[in-house]
Amino acid sequence: MYLEIVSPEATLVTGTVESVTVPGVNGEFQMLNNHTAIVSTLEKGKVKFSGNPSIAEGHDNKFSQEDGKWVLHISSGTIEMKDNKVIILTD
Template identity: 65%
Template sequence: MYLEIVSPEATLFAGEVTSVTVPGVDGEFQMLANHAPIVSLLQVGDVKIEGEVDIHEDYQNKFSQDAKGKTVLAINSGTVEMKDNKVIVLAD
């Protein structure tokens, strides 16, 4: 599935991934390929990405790796939309 993470400054990441886990306001949830369409608000927490993630060098300082090898982006709030195997995260 295709993931795009957009901040007020720039598009931080765009590419194919295996899964995305986000901090929804009602709890953390994971999206995989062919997930049902969803729109949700996000709260303070981590966006966790699985797959072969290639972060542009200008934004590598915003991402980290967790103990399980997932790529992690800390956010303060935002929204997520999943539709037709495309996930868009608008993050603050």
Template identity: 60%
Template structure:
């Protein structure tokens, strides 16, 4: 599935992933391939990305690694998942 993470400053990530876990306002949830379409508000926490994740060096300082996952801390945001495409607008 394809993930794109966008902030007001830049596109932080765009590429294929195997799973994404996000901090929803009602609790953390994970999306895998063929997940049902969803739109959700995000709260403060980490976006956890799994797969072969290639981060551009210009934004690499915003990401960290933990237990085989790539983490991106956010304060809030919105998410749309549809047709194996995830778009996250993060702050």
């Protein structure tokens, strides 16, 4: 599936991933390939994804790795998953 993470400063991540885990307001949840369409708000926590997408130059310091997954700490945001494309808007 395709992942795009967008912040007010830049598009931070673009590319193919195997899974995405996000801090939903009703608890953490994970999306895999062919997940049903969903729109949700996100709360403070970690966005985790596995794969090798492109991380925007100059923004790689916002990401760490944990248990073989990329991690981005967020304060809040929204997520949309549709047709194997995940778009995360975060601050």
